Amino acid sequence: MMDQSIQFDLDLIKRYDKSGPRYTSYPTALELHEGFGETEYRQHIEKSNAAGGPLSLYLHIPFCDTVCFYCACNKIVTKNRAHAVPYLDNLCREIEMQGALFDRNRPVNQLHWGGGTPTFLNAEQMRRLMDTTRAHFNLHTDDSGEYSIEVDPRETNDRTIAELRALGFNRISLGLQDFDPDVQKAVNRLQSKQQTFAVLAAARQEGFRSTNIDLIYGLPLQTVQSFADTLDQILAYAPDRFSIFNYAHMPSRFKVQRQIDEAALPSPAAKLEILQMVGQKLTDAGYVYIGMDHFAKPDDELAVAQRQGKLYRNFQGYSTHSDCDLVGLGVTSIGRVGDAYMQNYKELDEYAAAISQRKLPVFRGVDLDADDKLRRAVITQLICHFELSFEKIEREFDIVFNDYFAAELANLQPMKTDGLLDVTPAGIQVSTAGRLLIRNICMVFDKYLAQKQQQFSRVI
Template structure:
């Protein structure tokens, strides 16, 4: 499989508009409060009837300090005692949800995100993992994909050893940028020594995959400064990179109002940075997985993409397309059977639901047949950069050309622009179209027109 990319400035300028990241379809904007605990229980019953492995996501919302760019659901506090009542509620939710899923279903994927999961101390992390093992069927053979997000400022050698002991075998390190001026502008002061000590410790403890998160488009960044950060990280050869485009949306995310807008790089400069990133990483031997993600050619994500087994969920790209995703904790989102659902977004509401013995589901959406069809099309395109019409036709008993007749006008225009090739058999995304894969997927999104202004720009 050709996993290369081509940077075409003219195309990027013409197609740079707002759109979803497609960690789900329909997107989270379609979740509604008419879907609650009763509907979720129905979907769990359907899921159990189908069987198969599970994926668990745990949201740990606490952070010691605020990073001004952050758009995550988090609670900023230096008081570690705030984690105690939350952890009690989370353990109760684990028991409640675990009782509803067949215990024979193996957990092949587990992820702790946040916030900062390592805000918890070792005893609390062990309590959380033990509760999970009691109520769900966790693997004992280290063959699962058990991952955690860590802040190197909150982590040391002992923490990494403890995480490995608890069963984690993949780790993602938040970094964003090493430049001191940029760090000060976004209120995230983090040294190279802290960062690389954690990376070294993870390798020594036998973590099978290491990922580094970077963000381009932050205040005071230049192409040269970000290249310096990238060079320093490349010297340590992490298995994966997640390099995100900073989306400045202060009307939605209050912490971003502390960023000085005049210090943000221009759109042209952001494109220069992105082009530099793509060249440096591909020259270093990494392959473009898609949607901000690069990996070494022998990494599980790159292999899964070449073998046609890559999937995309709320944590990004995954090798476990066969897993229903159970979300646990405040604001977490899950995908079970034919539905997406989200827990309460406010901490007091989440804890009140748990105290009353209720599942903390406050909204969701059950997919209809059109949703499932379009999800299959979008997932195939965003993960593999191609689409075989016959496979979709066989799975959904449709004629692709008849069903998606109106979409072909947009696809033909994209073919004329060199984003893709279109034939009677399918779609093949070209190297120039891979950076714009969101645009191609948007062609098949029937909800997009009325919601487009609520998404970040694709580039």
């Protein structure tokens, strides 16, 4: 049985807490360029069809009713629900165009609606979107797919949950962040316990197979005690998963964050105390550490996949479907098809213009070369399973690991000395103390990082 615990070493965390990627892809999205467009994307779809295999779909619904000051997502804040109408028309057209390019015999094993706030759409609109997807892609009809949606409990009620279940969703993620009323006011997200737990209870009653709660630590006015109170209240409802993210205050990149009072942000020392408390509480409650801010019950699919060596990581986070090509649909969405990543236009008008011309709205991407694919495999194994077999990599990529990565192995020596990992002739084993710092370990294998490091959030 794989050890899925963590060890909180305050000294190590302080010394290694620097900026770095979250590795939802390698190369990261910063390497996407505008020399890659629709023509290149179509070529990769052809290669993907020749290889076959299942698909994963991501649909981006960018609208939010109100703005949360901490948000770093690609969203459009509006109270005018009519704004969703032309966007939905264009999204359905894109689904039709993309669906025509992929072989219909390829099952969609995974589907996710993200945002923004997908439940900004009304029931009729959500039904139309799912019906259009089913008409152009091979969705499962027996509830065996992993079909998930992000919901805002302030935009959701019992009827909404029942409608989502009827549409085929069987996993749900609830945004929360913090229950403390002072923190909620400071970040402009007022959300009651009654709203949140009513949605969680409704999801269970309707038969959703997995429930996830999103929290953020490091928000203004948070303390160890206040966040512990929030966590205790949620643990009483025992969701299947937790996603507990470090707030990255980057107001130069995300203008809305300028609304946050920097003087009210917890100190780095206080954030570390909160993180330590979170790890202890969730471990005591029986959750296991999946990695990168994610905890799950031992019998959850993510935890099982990690123990079986089948966990994967993509633009939506940890996933059990490493065999799926990911098709991004909607404004700003990112996909991974074959050996390439691609992204749709970020602005609504550019996205709409492409769709009106019957063009795929891809505006940038990147082809992975042999070195990219090799390093991606190394980073994926480390970030998902906290270990790496040299023999497995050598067999798959026809290299001698010690020769190819001689410089990287030398750079790992200080981490070995500090107890983050062990390097043996057989491979790399990350320690329980090193798991919270897995991004640092992966960064050693990132050839693009040096010139880009200032553009990432801190690892802790």
